[in-house]
Amino acid sequence: MQKVGSATEIGEGPGGGGPPEPRPKAGRPDRGRRTALWLALGAIGGGLAALAVVGLGLAVTGAGEPVAETPRFVEESAAAGVHQVYGGEFPSFVGGGVATFDCNGDRRPDLYLAGGSNRAALYRNESPVGGALRFSKVSDPVTDLTSVTGAYPIDVDGDGMTDLAVLRNGENVLLRGLGGCRFERANETWGYDGGDALTAAFSATWEGSAALPTLAFGNYLDLAKAPDRSECADSELVRPATGAETYAAAAPLARTSPLTSAPRAAASLGRRMRIAILGTRGIPASYSGFETAAEQLASR
Numbered sequence: 001m002q003k004v005g006s007a008t009e010i011g012e013g014p015g016g017g018g019p020p021e022p023r024p025k026a027g028r029p030d031r032g033r034r035t036a037l038w039l040a041l042g043a044i045g046g047g048l049a050a051l052a053v054v055g056l057g058l059a060v061t062g063a064g065e066p067v068a069e070t071p072r073f074v075e076e077s078a079a080a081g082v083h084q085v086y087g088g089e090f091p092s093f094v095g096g097g098v099a100t101f102d103c104n105g106d107r108r109p110d111l112y113l114a115g116g117s118n119r120a121a122l123y124r125n126e127s128p129v130g131g132a133l134r135f136s137k138v139s140d141p142v143t144d145l146t147s148v149t150g151a152y153p154i155d156v157d158g159d160g161m162t163d164l165a166v167l168r169n170g171e172n173v174l175l176r177g178l179g180g181c182r183f184e185r186a187n188e189t190w191g192y193d194g195g196d197a198l199t200a201a202f203s204a205t206w207e208g209s210a211a212l213p214t215l216a217f218g219n220y221l222d223l224a225k226a227p228d229r230s231e232c233a234d235s236e237l238v239r240p241a242t243g244a245e246t247y248a249a250a251a252p253l254a255r256t257s258p259l260t261s262a263p264r265a266a267a268s269l270g271r272r273m274r275i276a277i278l279g280t281r282g283i284p285a286s287y288s289g290f291e292t293a294a295e296q297l298a299s300r
Contacts, residue, residue: 080133081123088117091169094200094220097150101162103181110181111135112143112151112164120148120166124181138181145173152202156190156212157245165215167199172217191246197233198223212240212247 077083086096099112108125115121122143123135147169156163161177163186171194176186187194190212201218215238222233234252241248 076133080127081135081137082111082113083137084113084115084121084123085118086114086116091198091221091223092116092149094198095149095167095169097167099151099153099164101153103162103177104179112153114148114150114167115146116149117146119144119146120151122181140182142175142183142185149198149200150202152204154204154213156186158211165202165204167202167217168194169198170194170196172199189246191241191244191248192238193250195219195236195250196224197221201235207239210240211245214239215247216253217250 086092095114095116097114100109101112102108103110103122104124106125108127110125111123113121113123120143122138122140124138125134126136127134143164145166145168148166149169150167152165152167153162154165155161155177156165156174157176161179163177164175164183166173166175171187172192173194174186174190174192175183176189177183186192192215195217197217197219198221199217200220203216203218204213206213217236217238219233219235222231225231225233236250237253238247238250240246
C-alpha cells in the first residue's frame with residue numbers, strides 16, 4: 001500500500017524524484033494589516049453584542065418578565081368640564097369618594113362625585129372615541145345632595161339599571177337608577193332607614209335567594225352622642241325582610257376594637273401588655289383618629 005504524504009511532503013524536488021525542498025514562505029506584506037483590521041472589527045462587534053445583552057437585561061425584571069412602560073397621567077379636569085370640589089371643615093376631613101359607572105348605557109364611564117359641605121355632582125361622559133375627555137354636569141335635586149362622603153354603584157333591585165348607595169354625614173340615601181342618568185330616591189320604596197351617622201364605608205353581598213342584596217354601612221364618629229369626637233357610632237348591617245322586596249330594620253354591628261380587646265385578653269391570662277405607639281403627635285388628641293386611638297389605649 002502506498003503512503004500518501006501531507007501537503008508539505010508531496011511534490012518533486014530539483015531532481016524530479018527526491019524528497020521535496022521546503023516551500024519558501026510567500027511574501028504578503030498586507031497580511032498583517034488585514035489581520036489587525038479583522039481583530040478591530042471583531043472587537044467592535046463584540047462590544048455591540050455586549051451592549052445589546054446589557055440593554056436586554058435592564059429591560060427585564062428579576063422574574064424574567066419585560067418591564068411595563070410607566071403610565072403617564074395628565075390633569076385635564078377643567079379642560080374636560082369637571083368642576084367639583086370636596087370641601088368643608090370637620091367632619092368633612094373624611095370622605096371625598098367618587099363612583100364611576102355607566103348611567104345611560106353608552107358604555108362610557110360616568111362620574112358621581114362627593115362634595116362634603118358642597119353639593120355632590122353627577123357628570124355624564126360625552127367624550128368622543130379616541131378624542132379628548134369631555135363631561136357635562138347633570139343637575140338634579142335628587143343627586144345634588146349635600147354632606148356626601150362617597151357613593152357606590154350597585155344594582156339593588158336587579159332590573160339592569162345601576163343604582164347608587166350614597167354615603168353621607170347624616171341620612172344615607174339609596175338612589176334607584178331610571179336610565180338616561182336619571183335617578184329617584186328609593187329609601188321609602190325599599191324600606192331603608194338611612195340613619196343619621198357619619199358613614200365612611202360600604203359593602204354589599206347577595207345571600208341565598210334573597211331578592212335584594214345585604215348592605216353593610218361602616219359608620220365613623222357618633223357626633224350626636226359625643227360632640228367631642230370621642231365615640232364612634234355602631235356600624236349597621238341591613239338585610240332584606242323575609243319573603244319581601246324591602247329591607248328589615250338595620251342590625252347594629254358590635255364595636256370591637258383590637259386596641260382594647262387585646263389588653264383585656266392579656267389581663268385575663270394574668271399578664272400585662274406593654275405597647276409602644278410610634279408616629280403620633282401626642283395626646284390629648286387634636287389631629288386624627290390615630291391620636292384618638294392612642295389616647296383611648298393609654299387610658300385602659
